Amino acid sequence: MNSKIWLSSPHMGGHEQEFIKQAFDENWVAPLGPNVNGFEGDLEKYLGDKKHVAALSSGTAAIHLALIMLGVSQGDFVICQSMTFSASANPIVYQGAHPVFIDSETRTWNMCPTDLVNAIEGTITKHGVKPKAIIAVHLYGMPYLSDEINAIAEKYDIPVIEDSAEALGSKYNGQECGTLAQFGILSFNGNKIITTSGGGALVCPNEEIKKRTIFFATQSRDAGVHYQHSEIGYNYRMSNITAGIGRGQMMILDKHVKLRRANYEFYKENLGHLPGFEFVDELEGIYSNRWLTAVLIHPNEAGFTREDLRLALDKENIETRPLWKPMHMQPVFEKYDYYGTKVAEELFEIGLCLPSGSNLTDEDRARILKAILAVVNR
Numbered sequence: 135m136n137s138k139i140w141l142s143s144p145h146m147g148g149h150e151q152e153f154i155k156q157a158f159d160e161n162w163v164a165p166l167g168p169n170v171n172g173f174e175g176d177l178e179k180y181l182g183d184k185k186h187v188a189a190l191s192s193g194t195a196a197i198h199l200a201l202i203m204l205g206v207s208q209g210d211f212v213i214c215q216s217m218t219f220s221a222s223a224n225p226i227v228y229q230g231a232h233p234v235f236i237d238s239e240t241r242t243w244n245m246c247p248t249d250l251v252n253a254i255e256g257t258i259t260k261h262g263v264k265p266k267a268i269i270a271v272h273l274y275g276m277p278y279l280s281d282e283i284n285a286i287a288e289k290y291d292i293p294v295i296e297d298s299a300e301a302l303g304s305k306y307n308g309q310e311c312g313t314l315a316q317f318g319i320l321s322f323n324g325n326k327i328i329t330t331s332g333g334g335a336l337v338c339p340n341e342e343i344k345k346r347t348i349f350f351a352t353q354s355r356d357a358g359v360h361y362q363h364s365e366i367g368y369n370y371r372m373s374n375i376t377a378g379i380g381r382g383q384m385m386i387l388d389k390h391v392k393l394r395r396a397n398y399e400f401y402k403e404n405l406g407h408l409p410g411f412e413f414v415d416e417l418e419g420i421y422s423n424r425w426l427t428a429v430l431i432h433p434n435e436a437g438f439t440r441e442d443l444r445l446a447l448d449k450e451n452i453e454t455r456p457l458w459k460p461m462h463m464q465p466v467f468e469k470y471d472y473y474g475t476k477v478a479e480e481l482f483e484i485g486l487c488l489p490s491g492s493n494l495t496d497e498d499r500a501r502i503l504k505a506i507l508a509v510v511n512r
C-alpha cells in the first residue's frame with residue numbers, strides 16, 4: 135500500500151524546537167512567558183496595519199471572546215456565514231444568542247451581500263431587533279467580498295468579526311486578512327496554514343481591548359495579590375510552549391503560502407481544462423493563501439460525481455474531503471433562521487477539497503494526478 139497522502143498536515147520549519155528548548159531551559163512552561171509575547175509581536179508585525187493581537191488557546195476561543203467584547207448576550211441575534219466550519223457558529227450559542235445563517239455567493243463562495251441585507255432587514259421585521267454582530271469567513275483562504283460586506287455593516291452600524299482562521303497570509307487589496315474588520319480571528323490548529331498544535335488569536339482594534347481580552351482569557355482576575363473576581367472569566371490563554379511553536383512557524387509562513395499556491399496552480403493547470411472541473415479564481419486585488427485547493431465536479435459534464443472521485447482517491451490512500459456542510463443543513467442548527475437560496479447547498483454537493491499541504495512532494499502530486507485522471511478516463 136502506498137503511504138497516506140493527507141488533506142493538510144502539520145509542516146514544521148525547523149526552528150520550532152529551539153523556542154521550546156529555550157522555554158524549558160528558562161522554566162517558562164507556564165501559560166504565559168516570553169514566547170507568548172514574542173508570538174504576539176511576530177503576528178502584529180506581520181499583520182502590519184492593526185497591531186493588537188491576543189494569543190489564545192484556539193480560534194474558537196477567539197470568536198467567543200470577540201462576541202463577549204461586543205456585548206453579545208442572551209437572546210441576541212448574530213449573523214453568520216452558513217458555509218463554514220461549525221466553530222464559526224458555536225460561540226454564538228455559548229452566549230445564549232441566536233445564529234442567523236447566510237448563503238454564499240459564487241465568486242468567492244463566501245457571505246452573499248444581498249442575502250446579508252435581506253437577513254438584517256428580515257431580523258428587524260421578524261424579531262424587532264437589529265443583529266448584534268456579523269461573522270464572515272474567508273473560506274479555504276479566499277477573502278470574502280470585504281468592501282461590500284463592510285459597506286452594509288457600516289450602513290446598519292453592525293460590527294463585523296472576520297473569521298480569518300483559514301486565511302492567515304491572504305490579502306484583500308493589499309491588506310492582510312485578519313485586519314479587515316473590527317475583530318479578526320486566527321487559528322493555529324493542526325491542519326491550518328501554520329500550527330502551534332492547537333491555538334488561536336484575536337486581532338483587536340486597540341490596545342485597551344487587547345488587554346481586556348487577555349483579562350477575560352485568564353479567568354478575569356482583578357488586580358491584587360489574592361484571587362478576586364468581579365466578572366466571569368475563561369481559561370483561554372495560549373501557553374508559552376505552544377507559542378514557541380508559533381514563533382518558529384512564523385518564520386516560514388510566507389514560504390508555506392507560496393507552496394500552497396503552487397499546489398493550486400498545479401491542479402488548475404492539469405485539471406482546469408477537463409469537462410466538468412471548475413476552480414475558483416482570484417478576483418482583481420485578491421491574494422489567497424490557498425489553504426486548501428477545492429474543485430467543483432459538475433457531474434453531467436464530468437460523467438462522475440465528486441463522491442465517485444472521493445471514493446476512488448480514498449482507495450489509493452489519498453485523503454480528500456467534501457466542502458464544509460452548510461450550518462443551516464446541520465441537525466444542531468436547523469431550527470435557526472436562514473437567508474439565501476441553494477448556492478452553499480450546491481457547493482457542498484459538488485465540491486471536493488484536494489490534498490493541499492505545503493509538505494506535498496512532486497511525487498505526491500504526480501500520484502494524486504494519476505489517480506484523478508484514472509477516474510476521468512474510466
Ligand SMILES: *Cc1c(COP(=O)(O)O)cnc(C)c1O
Nearest residue numbers: 192193194219221222299321323
Ligand atoms: C479552524 C476554524 C475555526 C476554529 O479554530 P480552532 O483553532 O480549531 O478552534 C474557526 N473557523 C474556521 C472557518 C475554521 O476553519
